[in-house]
Amino acid sequence: xxxxxxxxxxxxxxxxxxxxxxxxxxxxxxxxxxxxxxxxxxxxxxxxxxxxxxxxxxxxxxxxxxxxxxxxxxxxxxxxxxxxxxxxxxxxxxxxxxxxxxxxxxxxxxxxxxxxxxxxxxxxxxxxxxxxxxxxxxxxxxxxxxxxxxxxxxxxxxxxxxxxxxxxxxxxxxxxxxxxxx
Amino acid sequence: xxxxxxxxxxxxxxxxxxxxxxxxxxxxxxxxxxxxxxxxxxxxxxxxxxxxxxxxxxxxxxxxxxxxxxxxxxxxxxxxxxxxxxxxxxxxxxxxxxxxxxxxxxxxxxxxxxxxxxxxxxxxxxxxxxxxxxxxxxxxxxxxxxxxxxxxxxxxxxxxxxxxxx
Numbered sequence: 001x002x003x004x005x006x007x008x009x010x011x012x013x014x015x016x017x018x019x020x021x022x023x024x025x026x027x028x029x030x031x032x033x034x035x036x037x038x039x040x041x042x043x044x045x046x047x048x049x050x051x052x053x054x055x056x057x058x059x060x061x062x063x064x065x066x067x068x069x070x071x072x073x074x075x076x077x078x079x080x081x082x083x084x085x086x087x088x089x090x091x092x093x094x095x096x097x098x099x100x101x102x103x104x105x106x107x108x109x110x111x112x113x114x115x116x117x118x119x120x121x122x123x124x125x126x127x128x129x130x131x132x133x134x135x136x137x138x139x140x141x142x143x144x145x146x147x148x149x150x151x152x153x154x155x156x157x158x159x160x161x162x163x164x165x166x167x168x169x170x171x172x173x174x175x176x177x178x179x180x181x182x
Numbered sequence: 183x184x185x186x187x188x189x190x191x192x193x194x195x196x197x198x199x200x201x202x203x204x205x206x207x208x209x210x211x212x213x214x215x216x217x218x219x220x221x222x223x224x225x226x227x228x229x230x231x232x233x234x235x236x237x238x239x240x241x242x243x244x245x246x247x248x249x250x251x252x253x254x255x256x257x258x259x260x261x262x263x264x265x266x267x268x269x270x271x272x273x274x275x276x277x278x279x280x281x282x283x284x285x286x287x288x289x290x291x292x293x294x295x296x297x298x299x300x301x302x303x304x305x306x307x308x309x310x311x312x313x314x315x316x317x318x319x320x321x322x323x324x325x326x327x328x329x330x331x332x333x334x335x336x337x338x339x340x341x342x343x344x345x346x347x348x
Binding site for chain 2: 036038132
């Protein structure tokens, strides 16, 4: 009897390993290309970004994000195609007015950034200019677009690496917006 | 050129080829000691855009900016660990190619040794079991003894029956 169990051992091992593989390959939250956020739960890094030249909006500093309002911080660039894809969603969020939207223009040229916002609309109250991605690095940004939600005290509550989609908005962002907005 | 000379030339070329690097002359530090430290650090820092390249070998803008940043931190007097910590605080452990030793990574670090140990014990138990069974075969029971005797008896060629041919 025990010998027969012994021969079943490889099959059982296979089942366990295959189970883990199936879990890892099918669960979208376990995508190995997705880097887990190290920034959630940390206060926002120090920054004092100048405005984008030619854009009629003030720049962005850390103090702006600690003035008691919940804020969505969006890193974008005019050359970034997924930014274009998520832009209508940001416009809709700005329209809704539940939280303030600010932008960081990442590794971009001012004229191109102005043209980008002229074409697609401007959802931001403030836009900081970060031509060398230094503030991006301080936020742990590895590429655009990335989006952070910062609470009223300037703590980072959420980081989305990659473009926002309706699904991400409803499933992950919305609960946090409601918690902070309420 | 003969084949042998060609092969020798190829080997020599491969031997002399340095590791791939993307560090631009303008990024280099004047202090050779600091520059060497920056190179060693850069080789263990992941470029998060290309993910399987170090910032030392990547041409991505972010990698370039991180190389400059690593050098700035070194010039400011950071130790190697402080530079790593600075990046890990922002990008997580993923930014390092060599995962740090901590409770959540013990299995990663010691797992292979553990598997070897378990496998070794398994093999040991198996051989010991085999030797034990081989050394002491169970004595034949009385029924087996008589059966053996009968078989041996019947194996003797009987004079009356000719050997069977097939």
